[in-house]
Amino acid sequence: MxxxxxxxxxxxxxxxxxxxARGRTILxxxxxTLEQGVRTVVLGxxxxxxxxxxxxxxxxxxxxxxxxxxxxxETPGTVRRQAMVFQRPVMFRRSAxxxxxxxxxxxxxxxxxxxxxxxxALERVGLAAVAHQPARVLSGxxxxxxxxxxxxxxxxxxxxxxxxxxxxxxxxxxxxxxIVQAIHEAGTKIVMxxxxxxxxxxxxxxxxxxxxxxxxxxxxxxxFFHRPATAEAAAYLEGELPWRSTAAA
Amino acid sequence: MVVTLDPKLGEIVLLSLRVSVSSVALAGVFALPVGAAxxxxxxxxxxxxxxxxxxxxxxxxxxxxLAIYLLLSRSxxxxxxxxxxxxxxxxxxxxxxxxxxxxxxxxxxxxDAWGESREQLVSLGAGTWTxxxxxxxxxxxxxxxxxxxxxxxxxxxxxxxxIVGGNIDGxxxxxxxxxxxxxxxxxxxxxxxxxxxxxAIVFALNIAATAIKDAAQRRHG
Numbered sequence: 349m350x351x352x353x354x355x356x357x358x359x360x361x362x363x364x365x366x367x368x369a370r371g372r373t374i375l376x377x378x379x380x381t382l383e384q385g386v387r388t389v390v391l392g393x394x395x396x397x398x399x400x401x402x403x404x405x406x407x408x409x410x411x412x413x414x415x416x417x418x419x420x421x422e423t424p425g426t427v428r429r430q431a432m433v434f435q436r437p438v439m440f441r442r443s444a445x446x447x448x449x450x451x452x453x454x455x456x457x458x459x460x461x462x463x464x465x466x467x468x469a470l471e472r473v474g475l476a477a478v479a480h481q482p483a484r485v486l487s488g489x490x491x492x493x494x495x496x497x498x499x500x501x502x503x504x505x506x507x508x509x510x511x512x513x514x515x516x517x518x519x520x521x522x523x524x525x526x527i528v529q530a531i532h533e534a535g536t537k538i539v540m541x542x543x544x545x546x547x548x549x550x551x552x553x554x555x556x557x558x559x560x561x562x563x564x565x566x567x568x569x570x571x572f573f574h575r576p577a578t579a580e581a582a583a584y585l586e587g588e589l590p591w592r593s594t595a596a597a
Numbered sequence: 598m599v600v601t602l603d604p605k606l607g608e609i610v611l612l613s614l615r616v617s618v619s620s621v622a623l624a625g626v627f628a629l630p631v632g633a634a635x636x637x638x639x640x641x642x643x644x645x646x647x648x649x650x651x652x653x654x655x656x657x658x659x660x661x662x663l664a665i666y667l668l669l670s671r672s673x674x675x676x677x678x679x680x681x682x683x684x685x686x687x688x689x690x691x692x693x694x695x696x697x698x699x700x701x702x703x704x705x706x707x708x709d710a711w712g713e714s715r716e717q718l719v720s721l722g723a724g725t726w727t728x729x730x731x732x733x734x735x736x737x738x739x740x741x742x743x744x745x746x747x748x749x750x751x752x753x754x755x756x757x758x759x760i761v762g763g764n765i766d767g768x769x770x771x772x773x774x775x776x777x778x779x780x781x782x783x784x785x786x787x788x789x790x791x792x793x794x795x796x797a798i799v800f801a802l803n804i805a806a807t808a809i810k811d812a813a814q815r816r817h818g
Contacts, residue, residue, distance in 0.1 A: 408716050428722040438717035440735045441817040450731065454721045485818040502721075 355420045357429050357505045358384040358537055360405060365414035367400055367561075374400045375411070376561035382506075387538040389548045389569070392558035393584055398541040399435075401558065402508045405539065406432050427455045431499035432508040435515070437491040439483035444475060444494055447483045451498045469501035470494075473527055489520025496527045500536075507531055509540040513547065525551060545588050549573055557581045606787065610794055613771040616684055616758070617751040620691030621699075625744055628696045632703025633729035636711055650704060653697030662760030665690040669761065682763040687771070690757040695747040702743045707732045738813030742806040749802050753795065 360382040367375040374397045382388060382405075390398045403409045404416060422429060439447055448466035457465065470476045473493040478486060483494060492512055499507055509528065513521040521544070528551060532538045542548055548555065552569035559580040567577055576582045635646055667673050669681040669689075680686045710732045718728045733740065755773035762769035764778055772791045779788040 403716075406720060408719055428720070432716075432720045434716060438714045440714070440731070441737075441813075442735075451721055454718075454723045454727055454731070482817045485816075 356384060357418045357420060357422070358382065359419055360506070361415075361417045361419075362405070363415045363417065365404060365411045365416060367397070367404060367409065368412045374561050375404065377414070378561075378563050380556070380563060380566075382537070382539065384537055386553040387532055387551055388540070388554050388556060389552035390539070390541045390556045390558060391543075391545075391548060391581075391584070392564075393587075395560075396558040397561040398558055399510050402432070402510050402539065402541055406430060406508050408432075428502075429504055430506040430508065431502050431504035432510070433492070433495045433499050433512050435511040437488075437495035439486075439491055439494065442483060443480045444483045444486065444490075445470060445479040447494065448498055448501060451502065455502055465501055469497040472500065472530070473497040474523070487520075489516050489523060492516060492520070492524055493527060496524065496531070500527070500531050500534075504536055506537040506539065509538070509542075511541050511543060513542070513544060521547065543588075545573075545585070557584070559584070603787075603790070606790055606794070608767070609770055609772055609775050609791065612684065612769075613752055613773075613795075614798075616687045616771060617691060617748055619688045620751050621695055621744060621748045623688060624692040624696040624699055624747065628699035628747075629703050629733060629740065630729065632700040633707045633733045634725070635700070636704045636707035637729045637732065638725050647704065650697055650701045654701050656694060656697055657756070658694055658754045659756035659760065661694045662690055662757035665693065665757070665761045681761065682765060682769060684762070684769060686761040687758045687769060690761045691751045691754060694754060694757055695751050698750055699743060699747045702746065703733075703740065706736045706739045706743065710736050738809055738817075741809050745802045745806045749799055753799060 362378050362380040365375055365378045365380075366373065376397075378401070390401060392398050400409065404411050407416070440450060442450060445463075445466050448469055449462045452462040452465060453459075467476070467479070470479050473496055475490060475493055475497065478490065483491065486494065496512070507528075512528070513524050516524065525547060528538060528540070532551075538551070540551065542551075549569065552572075555565070555567055555569050555572040556563060557565040557567075557572070557576070557578070557580070559578075565572070565576060565578045565581050572581065573585070576585060632650075635643065635650070665686060666681065668675045669678065669686055670676055671681070680689070707729070711728070714732070714735075715728075718731065723731065753773065755777055758764075758769070758771055759774050759777070762771070762774065764770050764774040770778075772795045776788045776791045776795070779785070779791070
């Protein structure tokens with residue numbers, strides 16, 4: 349495995365970050381520090397800016413104003429120390445293991461290491477049996493596990509997940525959650541967007557609640573679901589979990 | 598005559614194939630990377646380049662022939678090379694004719710793939726060239742059909758090879774120029790024979806293209 353500079357990427361500091369597109373404000377002056385160790389789950393209604401927030405943090409889009417600062421800079425052209433898993437897994441027209449070898453090639457892993465690392469990554473997510481099948485004909489759940497294997501294999505310090513189980517059945521969702529938990533236990537910082545509140549309860553240490561592009565609330569997960577601090581979050585939970593509305597009052 | 602494989606006919610068919618394969622290979626070596634790079638890279642004037650590339654799809658063969666003729670003619674800038682009325686001149690003319698077709702179609706296909714996978718590739722830290730090459734590999738089956746389309750255009754083309762090749766018997770006579778000549782001379786059997794061969798080649802190409810596309814679709818979804 350490639351040797352890594354000793355200093356950590358975290359904490360990540362967002363300083364007065366805004367993002368606007370076509371005259372619409374999507375992120376509105378966000379100030380935020382993300383620390384190592386805790387699993388951060390981003391919640392909020394559609395259009396709150398959750399996905400855009402992940403992309404700004406991951407560097408896929410640049411903020412219109414403000415700054416996104418990691419504690420050590422990633423040098424351009426070197427292996428990235430963060431990874432992202434998308435709602436719809438992006439697979440190339442290669443075999444499952446071919447997709448992993450390709451990711452290793454792009455990130456500059458020595459040729460001799462690729463096969464072994466790719467195979468180990470497939471085994472960790474239970475896909476060794478389909479290693480040589482074309483990736484794009486795997487089921488949605490298998491493709492998402494493959495996407496997680498790809499991200500995990502690169503040993504990122506931070507893993508961003510954008511609604512990774514939005515299109516999956518409960519069984520696949522549980523498998524994904526198990527893998528995310530294992531990645532967390534292996535020491536990777538998890539930052540995940542989800543609409544699945546059960547999943548948020550199972551996986552979150554802290555909740556970032558976004559509403560209208562603003563960071564409305566940031567609370568430890570247990571406290572958030574028990575008694576959210578803001579009216580917006582309370583209304584969101586009530587809408588998503590109507591049977592809890594009396595319990596929360 | 599087709600069945601008995603007239604030696605003269607065989608010679609003409611072989612030269613046609615040689616010239617068209619060479620020209621598509623020559624054009625493809627440049628057109629595929631250029632198309633992919635234009636699709637992936639962000640640069641000022643990109644829209645203009647794409648529009649130009651698409652406009653050049655309609656490049657008239659005779660105009661290309663004329664331009665190459667002027668370049669290669671004895672008093673032209675490249676006249677010293679002595680290439681006019683040789684198969685090499687025909688290869689150059691057809692390569693220039695086919696280049697925009699290959700580049701424009703490649704750009705379109707790679708741009709579509711780029712739209713799907715841009716975020717993933719950027720997330721992995723891939724640079725522009727890595728993305729371009731990765732996407733060319735990803736769309737390889739479609740590239741085969743694009744190259745076959747380019748070959749189809751080259752081998753069926755008459756204007757450019759007529760002008761720069763000169764339709765010299767045994768030297769630069771290819772199927773299309775032979776058909777034009779034999780028809781005007783009234784030697785219809787040879788013209789029809791060549792026409793049948795040309796049709797068969799073009800049909801076979803299209804069948805191959807469809808088969809490859811279907812196979813890829815079945816395999817990769």
